């Protein structure tokens with residue numbers, strides 16, 4: 001799939017400068033890659049100031065507390081609605097950015113049961129049905145706080161398999177048992193409503 005990019009810029013160029021970006025971690029998430037992309041295009045230069053939080057909501061709290069200047073949230077995250085509705089926050093822009101490749105991965109040496117427990121973040125859950133090899137079925141979906149947290153569940157064998165990204169699979173020593181593909185995604189950027197513009 002080709003990488004197509006584009007920006008909806010309502011207050012990114014004219015708004016507060018991009019000093020620090022908060023998003024969903026830990027390292028290896030799609031959100032981390034999206035934040036690095038935002039930094040490369042709009043950051044103040046120098047090493048990327050990207051802070052990773054266990055949930056998007058914690059990143060939102062960091063924005064309200066002034067610990068970060070911008071927050072990036074995937075539009076596939078159902079609870080992005082709370083960011084749009086919060087009068088203390090402002091939608092500053094959005095950009096198209098393909099995620100890293102997603103696939104279904106297993107901890108090396110783990111014997112996969114035919115009916116498997118599969119860890120995933122809620123946002124990409126439809127990919128489980130699309131990518132799971134046909135010799136397996138879903139015994140249970142175990143929701144994780146992120147793609148990297150899902151990989152960690154597989155590493156600890158709390159789940160048999162994880163739907164995760166290539167960077168997170170590598171970091172957790174998982175191997176893919178399915179084909180992989182990126183997800184074309186729109187990412188929303190928020191600032192504080194009262195920040196200088």
Ligand SMILES: O=C(O)C(=O)Cc1ccccc1
Nearest residue numbers: 029030031074121123146147
């Ligand atoms: O950023 C991640 O890796 C996530 O866990 C959330 C997510 C999942 C799929 C597409 C976009 C964001």
